[in-house]
Amino acid sequence: MNNYLTVSITTPQKKRVFEGVSSCTAPGTKGSFQILVDHAPLLSQLEIGEIKLESDKGLERYSTSGGFLEVLKNNVSLLLESCEKAEEIDVERAKSALERARKRMQEKSADLDIRRAEAALLRALNRIRIAGKVR
Amino acid sequence: MATLREIRRRINSIKSTQQITRAMKMVAAAKLRKAQESILAARPYARKIDEMIRHLIVQLEISGLPLLAVRPPQRVTLVVVTGDRGLCGSFNSNIIKKVLQQIETHRDKEVSLVCIGKKGYDFFRKRGYQIDNKYIQIFNQLEYLHAQQITEYMVEQYIAEKTDLVEVVYNEFKNAVQQFAVVEKYLPLTAEEFEGELKNVSYLYEPDKLSLLNALLPKHLNLQTWRILLESNAAEQGARMTAMENATENASEIIDDLTLHYNKTRQAAITKEISEIVGGAEALKSA
Secondary structure, eight states: OOOSEEEEEEOSSOEEEEEEEEEEEEEETTEEEEEETTOOOEEEEEEEEEEEEEETTEEEEEEEEEEEEEEETTEEEEEESOEEEGGGOOHHHHHHHHHHHHHHHHHOOOHHHHHHHHHHHHHHHHHHHHHHHHO | OOOHHHHHHHHHHHHHHHHHHHHHHHHHHHHHHHHHHHHHHHHHHHHHHHHHHHHHHTTSOOTTOGGGOOOOOSEEEEEEEOOSSOOSTTHHHHHHHHHHHHHHHTTTSEEEEEEESHHHHHHHHHTTOOEEEEEOSOSTTOOHHHHHHHHHHHHHHHHTTSOSEEEEEEEEEEETTEEEEEEEEEESOOGGGOOSOOOOOOOEEESOHHHHHHHHHHHHHHHHHHHHHHHHHHHHHHHHHHHHHHHHHHHHHHHHHHHHHHHHHHHHHHHHHHHHHHHHHHHHHHO
């Protein structure tokens, strides 16, 4: 009997597979949720937030800017537009993105730009927050 | 008749050109390898997203989705994907030719262009075509973000009914020496486009199926855009590599010819001098 999850994180740049995961936490549209072994089949949209994987090796944190999650027979597939390990986040870049987004929101042009700037702001804040947890 | 010095100068100048073309070839080869790797890296993601969409599409009545809505085409948008730089053989001109053909076939409709890459943009701007949007200098540092921006723009245009048909003209990467200019329909989407096996599993959905599908479709388009950008990038590097290899070879040939010519001229000059000296000596002797 397999008591672990196999988690695969797929982005357009890379595919990573994690074996022996006991718990996977992801940011759903209605809030963060946790997947444990023998979860029912699930298809969910993910928001900007944090992904936590718990295995024997300890807790690993990842930041994401949204995507999808599928659970099927103890296989969790995460389909993400972007995904960075907390330790590898480029904080400087996130900070400058934050600055840029703030500036653009103050300038206040078309609605469209505001929406984009908002999304960029959220992404940057999320990265900085998650990077801060491991440093 | 060129003098010795002139020939020497030409040989040197061609040699330095050859050095440049050889360097460009090697840079292109390195970039090509990287570009090919990115294409391979994007495949698992593409397969997975297609699988999910297909799974949802067969369970749903899809007629209500704006990205799948087919309208009689009155306004056509052509997305022109060229490179930012030249010196890559017929890479850019093939695309431009194809676009002109395509404009001709859509003669009875209103055609506008979206240019990705500086070469195509420059060409069509100078000739006064209607250009809705442009993305230049993105191939230097290609990122997924670029694909997202382009897709977002196209989706907005389509949903706002500012265009009824979007076609992309780009170079398909066949292998390092072959690339083809192809025209591909981008929007509207049709259900047949999605590949992947069908799974008969009853999932829990969060949020509901329709919202999920609505969120998945733009991601699918993002990925299409990303793939097109990567293909075009790889094709450009391939084309440049081939073009530069030819240029280097041609330079070698010219250098060989010129060296032969140089030696002949030198020999002729020496012979001339000797015969002058001998002639002069003869003249002195007989005098």
